[in-house]
Amino acid sequence: MLAVHFDKPGGPENLYLKEVEKPSPGEGEVLLKVVASALNRADLLQRQGQYDPPPGASSILGLEASGYVVELGPGCQGQWKIGDPAMALLPGGGQAQYVTVPEGLLMPIPAGLTLPQAAAIPEVWLTAFQLLHLLGNVQAGDTVLIHAGSSGVGTAAIQLTRMAGATPLVTAGSQHKLQMAEKLGAAAGFNYKEEDFSEATLKFTKGAGVNIILDCIGGSYWEKNVTCLALDGRWVLYGLMGGANVSGPLFSKLFFKRGSLITSRLRCRDKKYKQMLVKAFTEQILPHFSTEGPQRLLPVLDRVFPVTEIQEAHAHMETNKNVGKIVLELPQ
Ligand SMILES: NC(=O)c1ccc[n+]([C@@H]2O[C@H](COP(=O)([O-])OP(=O)(O)OC[C@H]3O[C@@H](n4cnc5c(N)ncnc54)[C@H](OP(=O)(O)O)[C@@H]3O)[C@@H](O)[C@H]2O)c1
Structure with missing residues (x-):
């Protein structure tokens, strides 16, 4: 082959x-x-x-x-x-x-796709589902800041955030990408190349900050992330596109917010965990790719x-x- x-x-x-x-x-x-x-x-x-x-x-x-x-x-x-x-x-x-797959890691194709x-x-939707629900414990009414809002994971996370009854905010590096994110359901988007996203986020949330940050950037964003995190917020780190080093008082700033820093890597999880994730996603999310109406996932x-x-x-x-x-x- x-x-x-x-x-x-x-x-x-x-x-x-x-x-x-x-x-x-x-x-x-x-x-x-x-x-x-x-x-x-x-x-x-x-x-x-x-x-x-x-x-x-x-x-x-x-x-x-x-x-x-x-x-x-x-x-x-x-x-x-x-x-x-x-x-x-x-x-x-x-x-x-051709590829071999454990049968528990296969999913049916949603009707109409x-x-x-x-x-x-599979990869980006299961990641976004896991980050939001299993790790971030998203609740209706939460505000969720999604970095790289027009990435594969970002486009899935925006839609899943809306579906959970929470409000997605995004960052991206161009007007075109922000517009695409807003079409998918982002309530607001900030161009990280042109403005300070933490200030814009605090302004949008009237000073409260965001309950969850889905962060695939890491190093270059750490200070802005912790600045716009709400009290008791969950900062879910799942990528390091902006580097791995931190220089500054991360711990005191996070401590002051009573914030949680959670990290995640899906690929190296064991088969049992992945099967649990695939089953939950298949039952709870997959049907929404086929339904008619405004909540339809794409x-x-x-x-x-x-x-x-x-x-x-x-x-x-x-x-x-x-x-x-x-x-x-x-x-x-
Ligand atoms: N931990 C896990 O289990 C897991 C699973 C899947 C994916 N991931 C991670 O999730 C991230 C997104 O993956 P993907 O496949 O969805 O990506 P993608 O579709 O390729 O999109 C990535 C976007 O990130 C933005 N970006 C790149 N470098 C940046 C930087 N230094 N600062 C700010 N923005 C930057 C760019 O958009 P702009 O033009 O907006 O800058 C880029 O188009 C990656 O880091 C990937 O490794 C992790």
Whole structure:
């Protein structure tokens, strides 16, 4: 089968399609014939040699995929049958013509969505769901500040925040991205390149601050984050795009707010946790991708690339051009 491959860490120019051995499903696994996968920041880091896959995971890039079940491994519980369309959360291996998946990490395709649209759901929607509900304990009436509001995770988090009865605020680096976030339901957006988002957030909340911050930036935002956090606020850190170093009185500022700093990494969680998350998401959230009406959830697709253009797809994400997800189509 063909799979996205690189021989040495480096830039997008190192990526190419390579003929590799097709995997076989093990105990409790199914084989998925991949129609589409999607790109994540983790793929860029792995390509640069800065993010190894967790032990036992495929070294092929790709944290999510959609396609058809084509083989059942021993011990499968009958949840899936050959020919079923499905989408999957993966620790790696999605950017290939076939991938093996534990059956509990597959989800049905919501009615009305295409397979390329479905490929844009697992990684960022499960992440946003986990950050908001399992870690941030979002409540109706909360205000939630979502950084990188037009990212894959951000576009999902805005919609899930609205659905929880809370108010999403976003930051982003351009007017176009802020407008897209507002169309998805953000109550206000702040261009972090042009204004101090903590001052703007405090003004919007009449001095109260936000109850939850979903933060994939880290270092460069720490002081502004803690400044606009409400008393008893939850600051959920899940990425370090703005660096890992902090210089200044973080502890006293956080302590003064009685704030909680919570960190999260989904990819390296064990199978049991991921199965619990997939089950909760499938039951509570997935039906809302198919309902008619204002609460309908939508995966936001920026562009669909044929996987033969994998270098262009990485360069597009690396230069922060995407609003929502970059999807890759595999040859059939
Ligand atoms: N911990 C986990 O379990 C987990 C799971 C999934 C994703 N993530 C993390 O979530 C983040 C978003 O992932 P994604 O795939 O959704 O990203 P994405 O769609 O590629 O969007 C990322 C956006 O972040 C903004 N950005 C980049 N560098 C920045 C900086 N230094 N300061 C401020 N904004 C910056 C850019 O938008 P602007 O033009 O607005 O600057 C960029 O387009 C990444 O850090 C990723 O690693 C973590």
